[in-house]
Amino acid sequence: MANRRASITDLAKTLGLSPSTISRALSDHDDVSEATKARVRQLAEELHYQPNQLAAALRRGRSNTLGVLVPHITGHFFPQVVHGIATEAAKLGFNVMICQSNEDSRQEQKNIDLLMNSQVEGILVSLANTTHSFGHFEAVRQQNIPLVFFDRVVEDFSGSNVSAVMIDDYQGAYQVVTHLIEQGCTRIAHFTGPLHLNIHKNRHQGYRDALQAHGLPIDDELIMFCEMSQKGGTAAMRQLLKLPQRPDAVFSSNDLAAIGAIQAVKSARLRVPKDIAVVGFSNEMFTMLTEPMLSSVDQRCEQMGKTAVQLLQKMLKSGPNRQGPPKPIVLKPKLLVRESSQKR
């Protein structure tokens, strides 16, 4: 009962060797003859020997573990990113330790400490939206633990072992609006959330710039600051429909509000996309399920996770002594044109 698992010294004793030799044999070191290696390997097999990672990590100072800190593991985006992270990390031989900040800055801080105590080799973070000071990342930087921010990054926090990966929201929005213009739309409305959030700010800017670049006017009454929910979208759309000259397209800063807009359009006996084209942002799962199917912008969530891990790995391999911090990576979003915006 309660069978303690075989340790390296157990192997040593039963084979009449020293622990060092066992260790070297198992790691295929040159200083051990093939004969003994074979014996060791066979016994290890028989006893189902598995090295104690804790001990190894302690000795080597490397734990083979990455820490991940996200606001939460719900919704669409974060699970996808985490999936990308976990997959890539597994491929590179890392374990993954996961924490949630619950959008709370203090929990974020605690979790950062926790991860550092666990001797993780690198940390991947997406900030809680209540985080405004970054003292807790100072310790990470000081100890030269590679740190990668993803999606929700802190802009003015750099260091030789700090980097970031995010998506080009501006570019995504620009593509959307350009696409709508190509479909013949000229009065394109925009739903946006509060502009102090990066994502909305950048998408909003992309919207404006795309309009200008194509010589279209920017009409402030077409820009709706609304709650980015289904209801919010419906309400905003209703308001737009009351305008003397109604819009012929809507670019919503997220998919949920876009769905709301579609429903409002439909219940006003108008057609999507014929009368009003609609495009969302994020490529949520349900965009494929609506009628019409919603055009959206894919955020490459999984790719983001994968890239973040690769970036971390690069820092890990090159060490902190390189020329300048690694450049942040900006992923190109991908416009997915579906029924809701295809006038043809």
Place this chain on the structure above:
Amino acid sequence: MANRRASITDLAKTLGLSPSTISRALSDHDDVSEATKARVRQLAEELHYQPNQLAAALRRGRSNTLGVLVPHITGHFFPQVVHGIATEAAKLGFNVMICQSNEDSRQEQKNIDLLMNSQVEGILVSLANTTHSFGHFEAVRQQNIPLVFFDRVVEDFSGSNVSAVMIDDYQGAYQVVTHLIEQGCTRIAHFTGPLHLNIHKNRHQGYRDALQAHGLPIDDELIMFCEMSQKGGTAAMRQLLKLPQRPDAVFSSNDLAAIGAIQAVKSARLRVPKDIAVVGFSNEMFTMLTEPMLSSVDQRCEQMGKTAVQLLQKMLKSGPNRQGPPKPIVLKPKLLVRESSQKR
């Protein structure tokens, strides 16, 4: 640069004490005077001392870490459960290490080994659907590491430190069908996936038993074995609509196929729920977004994760020597009646 973090011996030296005393002081041991405790705590604060969890874990044989192994972190269900697990684990002071099996039995096995090498104190597993032999869990059982299966469990694998938590699919289905009957439906169709999967088997059985319990006949032509996707649902529904006597309700074993069914009904110029009521299963996020909103069964994903951790904790605390293995926990699902099945 590369500031090694303060260790317990560093504290000892600068205070002129021994490491043992520091250790005891920090863990508030009786053998240390309040005065020294205060000094130690203060210095620890100043140096931002954080204990090295690896070392402590190695020494104590307890890592404060739980291992989680899921098929993948995508879709709706698993992220939710993982969220529940992570949240509850954090509350109980555990770290969480996450792996994905990618529905591959061999990876599952590798990851189980990995988790055990990482000296996790307990393991939470949802099986890969390709897993048919369970040898890799044998080692877990032998070492008396608490093991909790959730959702996808292995039925005939018990032990003093093995348990499971799952949802009562049968009960959920029974509730759905009863609800439909109460709405006045008498010809209730059923979409199901392959019956060798527990979830479908149990939901199917719930369907049959509910019908019988209310004195309704079971009509095999109303039971559709179809691909449980949107397309599959649409196709199945089309077929049903061709019947001489078409159904007046559909209970689909998942939400996606239910959505497909609704679309088929609508494009046949029939009304949901007036002509045909539809109920899905899983309470996916998009059930709130369809028109009409889809009735479904909530699987209590988060609760499942939470419960699983609590179960593990209980095993951990009581030790392996108790009377019999802990009883598996079966969660009650919750029927959510929305527009798609409310005839009133």
Place this chain on the structure above:
DNA sequence: CTACTAGCCGCAAACGAATCCGGGCCGCTG
């Protein structure tokens, strides 16, 4: 026959913290 090299292997010291087993020192009691 000596010397040197290569091939294998063991010794011992780490890594950082927890703990068993004491050991001083002080004060109290008989």
Place this chain on the structure above:
DNA sequence: CAGCGGCCCGGATTCGTTTGCGGCTAGTAG
């Protein structure tokens, strides 16, 4: 004054691995 018992503390060991260094043996060259 001897003895005893608390109170605080330190030394040494332990967890399981890794690793620098040195040692032993056999074989080969000089």
